[in-house]
Amino acid sequence: MVTNYRKIIFSSIVLLLFLAAACKKDSSTADYSALPVVEGYLMPNKIVEVKVSLQKALVDTNAYGVAVTGLTLSISDGSITKTLTEDKAGHYILNDLTFIKSGSTYKLSFTYNNLPVTASTVIPDKPSGIVTSADTVIIPKMTFGSTETAFVPVYIRWNNPNSYNHIVVFRYLETFKSLISSRFNSDTVSSVEVNAVKAAEFELTARSFKYYGNYKVIVTRVNQEYLDMLNNNSTSSQNLTNAPTNVTNGLGIFTGMQSDTLSKKLLVKAEE
Numbered sequence: 001m002v003t004n005y006r007k008i009i010f011s012s013i014v015l016l017l018f019l020a021a022a023c024k025k026d027s028s029t030a031d032y033s034a035l036p037v038v039e040g041y042l043m044p045n046k047i048v049e050v051k052v053s054l055q056k057a058l059v060d061t062n063a064y065g066v067a068v069t070g071l072t073l074s075i076s077d078g079s080i081t082k083t084l085t086e087d088k089a090g091h092y093i094l095n096d097l098t099f100i101k102s103g104s105t106y107k108l109s110f111t112y113n114n115l116p117v118t119a120s121t122v123i124p125d126k127p128s129g130i131v132t133s134a135d136t137v138i139i140p141k142m143t144f145g146s147t148e149t150a151f152v153p154v155y156i157r158w159n160n161p162n163s164y165n166h167i168v169v170f171r172y173l174e175t176f177k178s179l180i181s182s183r184f185n186s187d188t189v190s191s192v193e194v195n196a197v198k199a200a201e202f203e204l205t206a207r208s209f210k211y212y213g214n215y216k217v218i219v220t221r222v223n224q225e226y227l228d229m230l231n232n233n234s235t236s237s238q239n240l241t242n243a244p245t246n247v248t249n250g251l252g253i254f255t256g257m258q259s260d261t262l263s264k265k266l267l268v269k270a271e272e
Contacts (some may be wrong), residue, residue, distance in 0.1 A: 119254035174213035
């Protein structure tokens with residue numbers, strides 16, 4: 001079953017995590033008010049980037065908490081261990097495009113407040129076979145007093161014989177926004193992200209988009225730890241106190257992913 005998550009951009013996930021971290025309470029050894037927040041997304045052919053910060057207060061309007069500097073972060077694939085360098089406050093990198101490989105498992109390690117902070121993840125294979133049932137999504141006209149033309153669904157499909165988790169992003173490419181309906185606010189986020197779960201297709205409906213124009217279609221294969229955080233989308237106090245994380249003695253996420261892009265643009269336009 002395909003679940004339409006919500007129409008967001010990737011950065012909103014991290015903001016929710018920081019809000020959750022600010023409310024986290026636990027009786028384990030670690031003091032959650034002092035735990036670092038880790039953010040790292042590993043992809044082949046990309047440099048390794050990991051952000052480490054303090055927890056963000058609920059009243060803090062900044063995108064991130066205060067950066068944690070001066071750490072020694074290392075990443076290992078089980079046979080080779082490499083040390084990241086801090087290129088700016090709280091931002092640690094490994095400038096090696098060949099270190100991250102499909103199918104490999106990576107472990108992040110560092111010490112903070114005399115506690116060992118660790119996290120591990122596997123790099124999923126790259127998605128393949130991305131196609132669309134049509135190059136254009138046609139939005140029917142809604143004219144008072146007339147019968148609306150039936151919408152013809154458009155499908156995004158990809159190979160997924162092993163039922164891996166996928167996220168599909170429709171990245172808006174236009175400089176000037178053209179609203180589909182006056183019911184939408186012009187400040188509405190223009191890109192669309194959906195959680196396709198373990199499916200091999202996603203069905204676009206007449207309500208999938210808020211803007212006319214061209215979109216880039218990106219299919220990303222992700223791990224369960226990513227979906228756990230993505231699905232924790234409520235800001236209720238109950239969910240805030242149970243924010244998911246795969247970081248030991250820390251909060252946040254350290255996860256692998258791989259993306260591929262549809263070779264052509266997807267056009268959303270009005271019925272002529």
